[in-house]
Amino acid sequence: xxxxxILVVDDDSNLLEVIRMRLESxxxxxxxxxxxxxxxxxxxxxxxxxxxxxxxxxxxxxxxLMENLHRINPDVPVIILTAYGTIESAVEAxxxxxxxxxxxxxxxxxxxxQIDHAMEKRRLTSEVKRLQGxxxxxxxxxxxxxxxxxxxxxxxxxxxxxxxDSTVFIHGESGTGKxxxxxxxxxxxxxxxxxxxxxxxxxxPENLLESELFGYERGAFTGAVQSTKxxxxxxxxxxxxxxxIGDMPFLLQSKILRVLQDRQVYPLGCKxxxxxxxxxxxxxxxDLQKEVEKGNFRxxxxxxVHVIPVNLPPLREKKEDISSLVEHFLEKFGQKMKKKVKGLxxxxxxxxMLHDWPGNVRELENxxxxxxxxxxxxxISEELILQTNIQSPDxxxxxxxxxxxxxxxxxxxxxxxxxxNVSKASDLAGKYRADxxxxxxxxxxxxxxxxx
Ligand SMILES: Nc1ncnc2c1ncn2[C@@H]1O[C@H](COP(=O)(O)OP(=O)(O)OP(=O)(O)O)[C@@H](O)[C@H]1O
Ligand SMILES: [Mg+2]
Numbered sequence: 001x002x003x004x005x006i007l008v009v010d011d012d013s014n015l016l017e018v019i020r021m022r023l024e025s026x027x028x029x030x031x032x033x034x035x036x037x038x039x040x041x042x043x044x045x046x047x048x049x050x051x052x053x054x055x056x057x058x059x060x061x062x063x064x065l066m067e068n069l070h071r072i073n074p075d076v077p078v079i080i081l082t083a084y085g086t087i088e089s090a091v092e093a094x095x096x097x098x099x100x101x102x103x104x105x106x107x108x109x110x111x112x113x114q115i116d117h118a119m120e121k122r123r124l125t126s127e128v129k130r131l132q133g134x135x136x137x138x139x140x141x142x143x144x145x146x147x148x149x150x151x152x153x154x155x156x157x158x159x160x161x162x163x164x165d166s167t168v169f170i171h172g173e174s175g176t177g178k179x180x181x182x183x184x185x186x187x188x189x190x191x192x193x194x195x196x197x198x199x200x201x202x203x204x205p206e207n208l209l210e211s212e213l214f215g216y217e218r219g220a221f222t223g224a225v226q227s228t229k230x231x232x233x234x235x236x237x238x239x240x241x242x243x244x245i246g247d248m249p250f251l252l253q254s255k256i257l258r259v260l261q262d263r264q265v266y267p268l269g270c271k272x273x274x275x276x277x278x279x280x281x282x283x284x285x286x287d288l289q290k291e292v293e294k295g296n297f298r299x300x301x302x303x304x305v306h307v308i309p310v311n312l313p314p315l316r317e318k319k320e321d322i323s324s325l326v327e328h329f330l331e332k333f334g335q336k337m338k339k340k341v342k343g344l345x346x347x348x349x350x351x352x353m354l355h356d357w358p359g360n361v362r363e364l365e366n367x368x369x370x371x372x373x374x375x376x377x378x379x380i381s382e383e384l385i386l387q388t389n390i391q392s393p394d395x396x397x398x399x400x401x402x403x404x405x406x407x408x409x410x411x412x413x414x415x416x417x418x419x420x421n422v423s424k425a426s427d428l429a430g431k432y433r434a435d436x437x438x439x440x441x442x443x444x445x446x447x448x449x450x451x452x
Pocket of ligand 2: 178243
């Protein structure tokens with residue numbers, strides 16, 4: 001790699017050659033021009049990092065050339081060379097945007113020194129610009145519905161830290177969108193061209209998890225006929241999503257911790273470590289702090305992964321998102337099923353609003369998918385919503401009604417179990433026979449119907 005490309009403009013070809021040799025030996029790429037037109041052509045063809053321009057060119061002066069150059073790229077630092085050393089022209093050059101000036105004859109070491117400085121400043125300027133760009137950049141979260149304040153906050157935070165390489169810890173009940181957010185973080189990062197590799201730590205048998213994660217050498221164990229890359233290595237230069245990290249077997253936790261500390265993996269049967277450059281995102285629906293207290297999760301690993309926490313609210317705490325989510329899913333399944341459904345009846349919508357959503361957004365998504373598949377009109381009715389598994393009305397029965405329903409069910413089960421033997425049944429319930437009879441009467445239950 002070169003240290004940068006420098007355009008040198010001077011009508012003295014001997015001086016040009018001297019400067020070229022000096023700069024090239026300092027690892028710079030050099031483009032030279034004796035005339036203004038040549039210089040401007042060079043600018044159009046090449047990306048120039050900085051320029052050295054003689055004040056007194058054949059046709060025009062160096063300041064005009066500098067101004068033309070800055071019209072093409074205002075960030076290019078320019079050092080002006082002047083044979084006359086008049087303070088006025090130097091000051092004018094500086095006022096018009098020159099980085100510095102040198103009086104001929106000059107010490108080539110001085111030129112190099114100034115060039116190094118200008119290049120360093122340019123690197124800093126572009127870094128600052130890049131960082132500013134990061135703050136201003138809006139990510140495209142178009143597939144994530146976030147009308148509620150809670151979700152808005154989540155997305156605002158995500159857009160701030162997505163570009164960093166910091167480990168993200170996503171917590172949320174099942175179906176709250178943990179994987180969706182993990183993918184959005186990856187896509188909002190500089191690693192988006194790299195792979196996104198996800199593994200569900202709860203779904204893979206313990207004895208396979210290690211070889212899945214770290215890979216293995218040929219012959220590492222029976223059946224290892226071919227060396228295989230682990231997920232860490234597959235995610236190199238991308239993102240590794242460790243889902244359900246709370247379910248990771250305890251012994252494996254210390255191995256993961258080591259990888260996260262050293263950024264190196266040892267494939268099974270391999271003595272040499274392999275370097276890995278991955279961004280880690282973990283997710284869990286457990287209270288991991290509690291798991292640490294219970295001794296199920298290593299505290300050191302908890303601290304290592306709990307760097308940037310993201311808490312996804314359950315659907316019951318962001319009900320204002322429901323109607324937008326419904327619209328989103330109508331659109332999604334409409335395309336998939338090639339069906340046009342306009343919306344839900346107000347009664348159907350109300351059912352959705354009253355439901356408690358233990359399965360969160362996924363449950364809502366499934367509900368809409370089912371209703372869309374079943375509907376024969378372009379509007380989804382309350383009946384279709386009720387046919388899905390959501391049972392909101394029951395959940396909100398008044399206490400007295402719920403208690404009666406429970407008692408009746410309980411007594412019925414006792415009668416079935418004891419085949420209508422009231423002594424046994426009342427014993428099991430811890431009730432006097434007389435009281436038990438009272439209860440049976442209240443619910444109109446007949447023991448003799450259960451005798452065999
Ligand atoms: N805010 C949202 N906007 C749009 N779709 C969402 C949103 N949140 C979740 N979903 C959708 O809901 C479904 C479940 O989301 P996801 O799989 O990311 O949840 P999860 O928290 O990982 O669930 P689990 O704990 O069961 O693994 C997905 O189809 C996802 O696209
Ligand atoms: Mg998930």
